[in-house]
Amino acid sequence: MSDDTGEAPIQTGDATGVLSIDAMGGDLGPEAVIAGLARAIKKTPAMRFIVHGDKPVIEALIAKRRGLSDHCTVRHASGVVTMTDKPSQVMRTGKDTSMWSAVDSVRSGEATVCVSCGNTGALMAVSMLRLRKLPGINRPAIAILWPSRNPSGFNVMLDVGADVRADADDLLQYALMGMSYARNGLGLTRPRVGLLNVGTEENKGRTELREAHDRIETVAAEADFDFVGFVEGGDIPGDRVDVIVTDGFTGNVALKTGEGTARFVRDMLGEAFRATILSKFAAVLAMTSLKRLAARIDPRRVNGGVFLGLNGTVVKSHGSADETGVAAAVGLAWDLSKSGFSDRLKTRVAAVTASVEGQE
Amino acid sequence: MSDDTGEAPIQTGDATGVLSIDAMGGDLGPEAVIAGLARAIKKTPAMRFIVHGDKPVIEALIAKRRGLSDHCTVRHASGVVTMTDKPSQVMRTGKDTSMWSAVDSVRSGEATVCVSCGNTGALMAVSMLRLRKLPGINRPAIAILWPSRNPSGFNVMLDVGADVRADADDLLQYALMGMSYARNGLGLTRPRVGLLNVGTEENKGRTELREAHDRIETVAAEADFDFVGFVEGGDIPGDRVDVIVTDGFTGNVALKTGEGTARFVRDMLGEAFRATILSKFAAVLAMTSLKRLAARIDPRRVNGGVFLGLNGTVVKSHGSADETGVAAAVGLAWDLSKSGFSDRLKTRVAAVTASVEGQE
Structure with a gap:
């Protein structure tokens, strides 16, 4: 569960293939999480999990999924962080929760990335407390992948809600x-x-944005990226940029507006197809193409906000994530684990921090 | 053109049926504007226009549209505000422009509502300078109609870009x-x-939002509206509220994110229908329903940001508005003119300002 249990890590040496999973705290309970893990290993059999939560419940759920138990170590945690718990409260009294335990597996190094469907504010608070911020980082951020016109199919946007404010340095x-x-x-x-x-x-725009513009422009060449300057809301699903930088208030509103709009258009489309006999027939004919479209803009397939700026990586899944959603978040955690993302990010931030400080 | 031309208003007494139109400054030039007016009078023959801009050009365009000249008085203005002109510059040297002249027709009372496709910043600056803010209003705002699940089909959102900041009083x-x-x-x-x-x-959220929450809650009962408290980005196209209040920075980002997302989903849908022979056939069958959907989410049909908080109403059409877009903006201006909106808003703001000051 935590540092002082004396339990041995499940692997010695290489923890790259091990993900730490908070099985509790999501809206659909541990069933959806375990179902997501079962789906994830079908695609990537090399995955290993440390699963945190109510041990008897979780073991029973795992036993029902053929072959899954070989991939899992279960750690008992008696407490659960609910969606309405206050982050400050969880920081004080949450030591026995599955969330805390899951983050601690990354802290101890036995897993590389933690995945949780729980309360975002509490997860960020526990992650900051247990993993600590990277040197040079003032405010950690939550980054998401946004469906876009780019060849990869996605853009990155951050911060989408770790902090409601950000000054010019934070934006850099x-x-x-x-x-x-x-x-x-x-x-x-x-x-x-x-x-x-x-x-x-x-x-x-606002003063801090003009300042941030100049600072980002200054480091871009050295840090080996292209800074295209200011972009607008319409560029978020576009192909002008790959990374959209904003404060957590604006990013969160944009994220939810985009999700809400996509859902609205999708529902209107469904209504349009149900309107007449002819259009119902058309829907049947176009089924395959429409399913491909639905998959492209399905928020469950891009499920997972990544906490950046900590000593270790935490993936926050939607609270309402079902099997598909959990599998997507776990897949993302796996990709980040295999690429050694935590270490690369740390190196990158350290290099630029040193360079900026050298110039000052 | 301006106050000192000595030209008589086209109507004495009732200006309710008269709209002031800036024919220049849109991306598609005066052709699109005049085409939009011709379309608008087909639906509402009672409309009368004062059209501002290059007189020979505009008169030639009007002459090509049967019956339109009976609805129009043309006012010559030699200057045009371009999309790249700075608002401060236009305020100093823009007296000869069609935009200035169009706003002045509302100032003088010969028209009730002004419509322009020009530069938003310049239009707001000229409107503030010539119409002045309503007593009790600190920052005017731009309000738009947003397609939603509500029975009316729309929500109101403001501010979408008049000012990048707003304090608690502004939000109230x-x-x-x-x-x-x-x-x-x-x-x-x-x-x-x-x-x-x-x-x-x-x-x-931010401090000013918690303050604004309390102030709006306090006046809601007396001002005869329901305050539902905080809402999120996902509620903008939803049916929980009719009016979404935010600062101009966040509102502008949300608006453009929503528009961009709707456009993205629409384009993906088009691709889906072009993907196979079957889906192409399906598209033909579902044509009527899909056209109805396209109309429902067509931004041209809800074209028109309304400047609120001035002595007179100004409707800002999209710069790229075509005939359909201009007709929509003119139709909106007409509805606001007929309902006596400017006076009603003034009365409403005055009543609450007096009440709040009385309590302090």
């Missing part, structure tokens, strides 16, 4: 972390970074 | 103005107002 750090995530998560060698604003002219 | 004023707009623009007797935040709990 978000640019570096987002760029590193785009390299490791999307496989881009030279990501294009844009700063979200209400216009693309350099003299527009 | 936006709530009052947005509520008045929802009454007159959507015909709702008791609009539900929500304040945009990153969560719905009362203790969440």
Whole structure:
């Protein structure tokens, strides 16, 4: 469970293939999480999990899935962080929870990446407390993948809600972390970074944005990425940039507006197809193409906000994630684990911090 | 053109049926504007226009549209505000422009509402300079109609870009103005107002939002609207509220994110239908239903940001508005003109300002 249990790590040496899973705290309970793990190993049999939560319940669920138990070590945690628990409360009294235990497996080094469907605020608080911020990082951020017109099919956007404010230095750090995530998560060698604003002219917007613009521009060449300057809301699903940098308030509103709009258009489309006999028939004919579209814009398939700026990586799955959603979040955690993302990000941030400090 | 031309207003007494049109400054030039006017009078023959811009050009365009000249008075203005002109520059040297002249027709009372496809920043600057803010209003706002699940088909959101910041008092004023707009623009007797935040709990978000929450709650009963508290980005196209209140930075990002997402889903849908022979055939069968959907989410049909908080109403059409878009903006201007919106808003703001000051 935590540092002082004396339990041995499940692997010695290489923890790259081990993910730490918080099985409790999601809206659909441990059933959905264990179902997601079962689905994930079908695609990637090399995955190993440390699963945290109510041991008897979890073991029973795992036993029902053929072959899954070979991939899992279960750690008992009696407490569960609920969606309404206050982060400050969890930080004080949450030691016995599955969330805390799951984060601690990354802290101790026995797993590389932690995945949780729990309360975002509490997960960020526990992650900051147990993993600590990287040197040079003031505010950690949550990054997500956003369906876009780019060849990879996605853009990276951050922060989408770790903190409601960000000053110019924070935004510079978000640019570096987002760029590193785009390299490791999307496989881009030279990501294009844009700063979200209400216009693309350099003299527009709030003071901290104009400051951040200049700072990001200064480090771009050395840090080996392209800074395209200010971008607008319409560029988030577009192909002008790969990484969209913004504060957590604006990013969270944009994320939820985009999700809400996509859901709205999808529902209207469904209504349109149900409107007449002819259109119902058309829907049957177009089924395959429409399913492909639905998959492309299905938020469950891009499930997983990644906490950046900590000593270790934490993937936050949607609270309402079902089997598909959990499998997507676990797949993302796996990709980040295999690419050695935590170490690469740390190196990247350290290099630029040193360089900026050298210039000052 | 301006106050000192000595030209007589085209009507004495009732200006309710007269709209002031800036024919220049849109991306598609005066052709699109005049085409939009011709379309608008087909639906509403009672409309009368004062059209501002290059007189010979505009008169030639009007002459090509049968019957349109009976609805129009043309006012010559030699200058045009371009999309790249700085608002401050236009305020100093823009007296000869069609935009200035169009706003002045509302100032002088010969028209009730002004419509322009020009540069938003310049239009707001000229509107503030010539029309002046309403007593009690600190920052005017731009309100738009957003396609939603509500019975009316729309929600009101403001501010979407008049000002990049707003304090608690500004947000309270936006709530009052947005509520008045929802009454007159959507015909709702008791609009539900929500304040945009990153969560719905009362203790969440930035300080000014928690302050605004309390102030709006205090006036809601007296001002005869329902305050539902904090709402999230996903509620913008939803049916929990009729009016979404936010600062101009967040509102602008949300608006453009929503538009971009809708466009993205629409394009992906088109691709899905072109993917196979079967799906192409399906598209033909579902044509009518799909056209109805496209109309429902077509941004041209909800074209028109309304400037609120001035002595007179200004409708800002999309710069790229075509005939359909201009006709929609003119139709919106007409509805607001006929409902006596400017006076109603003024009365509403004055009543609450007096009441709040009385309590202090």
